Amino acid sequence: MTTNTLTPDLLYKIDAYWRAANYLSVGQIFLYDNPLLKRPLVLADVKLMLLGHWGTTPGQNFIYVHLNRVINKYDLDMIYVCGPGHGGPAVVGNTYLEGTYSEIYPDISQDEAGLQKLFLQFSFPGGIPSHASPECPGSIHEGGELGYSLSHSFGAVFDNPDLIVACVIGDGEAETGPLATAWQSNKFLDPITDGAVLPILHLNGYKISNPTVLARIEHEELEQFLRGCGWEPYFVEGDEPEVMHQLMAGTLEKAIEDIKSIQSNARSNNNTARPRWPMIVLKSPKGWTGPEIVDGLQIEGTFRAHQVPLHPHNKPEHLKLLDDWMRSYRPEELFDEQGRLKPELAELAPKSERRMGANPHANGGILLRDxxxxxxxxxxxxxxxxxxxxxxxxxxxxxxxxxxxxxxxxxxxxxxxxxxxxxxxxxxxxxxxxxxxxxxxxxxxxxxxxxxxxxxxxxxxxxxxxxxxxxxxxxxxxxxxxxxxxxxxxxxxxxxxxxxxxxxxxxxxxxxxxxxxxxxxxxxxxxxxxxxxxxxxxxxxxxxxxxxxxxxxxxxxxxxxxxxxxxxxxxxxxxxxxxxAGKHPAPQWLTMDAAIKHCTQGIGIWQWASNDQAVAPDVVMACCGDVPTLETLAAVSILREHLPELKIRVVNVVDLMKLQPASEHPHGLSDTDFDELFTKDKPVIFAYHAYPWLIHRLTYRRTNHANIHVRGYKEEGTITTPFDMTVLNDLDRFHLVMDTIDRLPQTGDKGIYLKQQLKDKLIEHKQHIEKYGQDMPEIRNWKWSNSI
CATH class of the missing domain: 3.40.50.970 (Thiamin diphosphate (ThDP)-binding fold, Pyr/PP domains)
Structure with missing residues (x-):
């Protein structure tokens, strides 16, 4: 775009607003005191521990101010997703400038005292994180989520026909597998019923210490790649602020008009043909407007701008560089004596819920309906x-x-x-x-x-x-x-x-x-x-x-x-x-009324499968999961047939967190309730769906933990029959019965002989599946009988 979209007056104001955002960003990273630079900086004005990321921040500030302009011009419903999530100073600073931040956090007021708190809280104990975080209004994307910005953005616009998500994608982030795949999300967007995503690839050239792939391929190759993914890319490239403001303003207008045209055509004409949605590639220096040379090394436009480029407490000569850097934004032109953004600049921000920090879509619970x-x-x-x-x-x-x-x-x-x-x-x-x-x-x-x-x-x-x-x-x-x-x-x-x-x-x-x-x-x-x-x-x-x-x-x-x-x-x-839950045909155990009661409690004794009514059980057979439940009940049927004198309690677990103490999880059972189910001193044979050590982890504080013996998946598997999978992991009914006998010496010779029969059964099982390729009929056709 080569036209001068911005009038000289608007150009000046947009540049000034950008400078204000940059000033706030640097202040957040560095300043402990003296937020308006009313006196020369001294070391006591600088935080002792400097944490944050400068490199991506000025580019994001640039994008944000230009998005504000098109929101106002086109009355857009828009939110901002910060893919380079470490650019926390940008989203915090811009929501402060637009007023949203102070509305949510009144102590961070729009004056000198508020600026002082805004700067101090950033990456400071008791303050806020250095990245885009839940604490920041307007955010739906956590700074630790590198690679997911574009997929989050598409999720936000599904069924939101009036919403546009401006998704800023870092060129480092673009190297991740999820982001590289997310370019294809445009094949799943309905221009009639869904909103639009405007990706803005922030091509600033570097990651932490390496160049980025997309910044080092030829322009033609990058354009072909993006077009091959189905996008219409528009490029904004350079480092001269006045030229870049005009380019960005014209390009953003073109992109918004493309989106509106696509949606109007689809909605007016019921045109379901897949459109080529616009996107923007912003190529600007990393650490734009920051220090150019520090300690004889190039900073702006290099990987060295990624995090904190100056360290005044370690190198006192950096203090003057910091002072010069912050004054280069001419804060006296941006803020009045009380520290408020000057009215002619503040009016550039959208109003009310059109502010990206105040958009209700970024606080989805406001819009949530049952x-x-x-x-x-x-x-x-x-x-x-x-x-x-x-x-x-x-x-x-x-x-x-x-x-x-x-x-x-x-x-x-x-x-x-x-x-x-x-x-x-x-x-x-x-x-x-x-x-x-x-x-x-x-x-x-x-x-x-x-x-x-x-x-x-x-x-x-x-x-x-x-x-x-x-x-x-x-x-x-x-x-x-x-x-x-x-x-x-x-x-x-x-x-x-x-x-x-x-x-x-x-x-x-x-x-x-x-x-x-x-x-x-x-x-x-x-x-x-x-x-x-x-x-x-x-x-x-x-x-x-x-x-x-x-x-x-x-x-x-x-x-x-x-x-x-x-x-x-x-x-x-x-x-x-x-x-x-399973998808294969399997036995059903509970009527709906019984299921509701069982699931409401989350854990309980299955009395119809137990025979310990009115007496203490000899053993508790516990199960959690559909297959473990089947194998446990099959084991119980064997025990009750061959060792009818045993008193067996069957406990089924639906809500896994019931096993933890109530002090550790809101769903956890009290020690009294746990002991009533699992006893204080009887053996517990626990058949569990997953890795057995988790049950021990959840129950280690319980009175009877030493008597809990867990069978579960122990990383044994292959292509085999369903029952053989349980055999390979000792979760099958035969092993569960043998585990029980081993812990009940009172079973005596009857128990010894039953164990031998079950060992023989396991050999028979192996021979059968190797000959016929399926489980034995007595396994496949087994049914629970209430006549036991």
Whole structure:
């Protein structure tokens, strides 16, 4: 763009506003006192510990002031996503200049005293982090989330037709796998029902100490890459502020007009053809407007500008450089004697909720509306007796989720996300009422594809997670279904979201958002044809590391329990809910009424499977997970048939966190309640879905911990039969019975002979599967009998 979009007066004001933002950014990194430089700087004015990132900050300040202008000109509903998250000084400084920050934090007032506090709190004990963080108004993206800015941005605009997300992408961030994949998100955006994302690739050339790939390829190659990803890139390049302001102003107007034209064409003409959305590449020096040379080394435009370029306490000669640097922004032209931004500059900021720091989409709980929910009881599996055959628990859940989507079609606030696994994971009923959203080409044999849909599938767990997080953070609801083993791909994304929830729960002005719900299926015990690579339940261990106020983990043992649990999770707020359930045909244990009671308690004695009524049990058989429940009940049936004098208590765990003490988790059982279930001194044989040591970790403080013996997955697996998977990990019914006998010497010779029979059975089992390729009929056809 070569036209002079800005008048001389507006050019001066925009440059002055940019200088003010830069001044505030440098002040946040360095100053302890003397915020308006009313006297020459002395060492006592400088913080002793300097933390922060300067390099990306001036470019982001430049972008922010120009976004403010187009928001005003076009009356835009826009939020700002800070991909180079360490640019915290920029988002804090700009929300302060627009007034949002002081409205939320009145003690950070728009005067000299407020400036003093603004500077002091930055990267200071008891203050705020150095990156874009939940504490900063307008933020939906944590500074630690490098690589996810673009997927978060798309999640934010799904079902938000009037919203534009300005997504600033660092060129270092652009090297991450999630970001590189996120360029393809434009194939999943419906210009009729969704908003728009305006990516701004901030090409400043360097990471911490290395050049960035996209900054070192030829202009033609970069343009071809971005165009190959389906974008229309516009370039703004240079380092002369006056020229760059004009270029950026004209380019931004062009991009906004392109977006409006695309949306108008699609909405007026019902044009579903995939458009080529605009984006901007801003190429500017790293550390722009900062010190050029320090200690004889080039700083501006190099990797040395990345963090803190001056260290006055270590090198006193840097103090004069800092003073000169801050005065180069001419603060006397920007702030009055009381430290307030001059009125003619303050008027450049948008007003009220048009300010990016005050936009309600960036505080999604404000916009959150309850889902319209069907009655989950209407979808109950028939369980005339315990052990009735089932079609697969997630297949029962599917119609319930289908109708959740259907009931909320008008509100457009619920979506199901997953990496090409919605059908595979047993949720095929979703496609009876909706489609997969897809804006690329289709051919006649494609299935369930449409420009608008409630199901979002891309074979990238990162994108599904990022889309869902952006969707939730802007006030909607959703579910992520995934193969259990591959949810690990988003471990770090879960980390950051859990941290976000933890921090925002303690910020009164942040409203609670809908919970992040995971449905993990195709799990470790039923990966017969995929084998060892697909057998890993370790995400649960990762989840329980987070704050107890945030995480919840559920193992419904059958379909009715799954319906009850999922209804609860979809209604909940501000948690991460992990639900593990099977998709293959499996026995059903509880009627819906019984399931509701059991899931409400989260843990309980299954009296119909126990025979210790009115007496102390000899052993507690505990189980958590669908397959462990099956094997435990099969073990109980063997024990009760061959050792009928034994008194056995069966305890099933749905809510994993019940095992922790109440002092450690809100769902935890009191010691008294735990002892009543598990006794104080009897053996506990615990069959658990995942790695067994987690149960020990959760129960180590309990009275009877020394008597708890846990069987679970111990990293043994292959392509084999379902029952053999349990045998390989000693979780099968035969091993559970032998474990029980080993801890009950009173079983005597009867126990010894039963153990020998079971050892023989294990040999018979191995011979059978190697000959026939399937489990023995007595395993496949086993049924619980109440006549035991």
């Amino acid at each position: 889902l319209r929910m069907p009655d989950f009881r209407d979808y109950a599996a028939s369980v005339p007796i315990p052990g009735a055959p089932g079609i697969g628990d997630t297949h029962v859940l599917g119609p319930f989720l289908r109708d959740v989507a259907k009931l909320n079609q008008t509100q457009r606030n619920f979506r199901v996300f997953g990496p090409d696994e919605t059908l595979s994971n047993g949720l095929e009923a979703m496609f009876e009422t909706t489609q997969r959203q897809w804006d690329a080409a289709t051919v006649p044999n494609d299935q369930y594809l449409a420009p608008a849909g409630r199901v979002m599938e891309m074979l990238s767990e990162h994108q599904c997670e990022g889309w869902l997080e952006g969707y939730l953070l802007t006030g909607r609801h959703g579910l992520f279904n995934c193969y259990e083993a591959f949810i690990h791909i988003i471990d770090s994304m879960f980390n950051q979201h859990a941290k976000w929830l933890k921090v925002t729960a303690h910020l009164p002005w942040r409203r609670k958002i809908a919970s992040l719900n995971y449905l993990l299926t195709s799990h470790v015990w039923r990966q017969d044809h995929n084998g060892f690579t697909h057998q890993d339940p370790g995400f649960i261990d990762h989840v329980v590391n987070k704050k107890a106020e945030v995480v919840r983990v559920y193992f419904p043992p059958d379909a009715n329990c799954l319906l009850s649990v999922m209804d609860h999770c979809l209604r909940s707020r501000h948690y991460v809910n992990v639900v593990v």
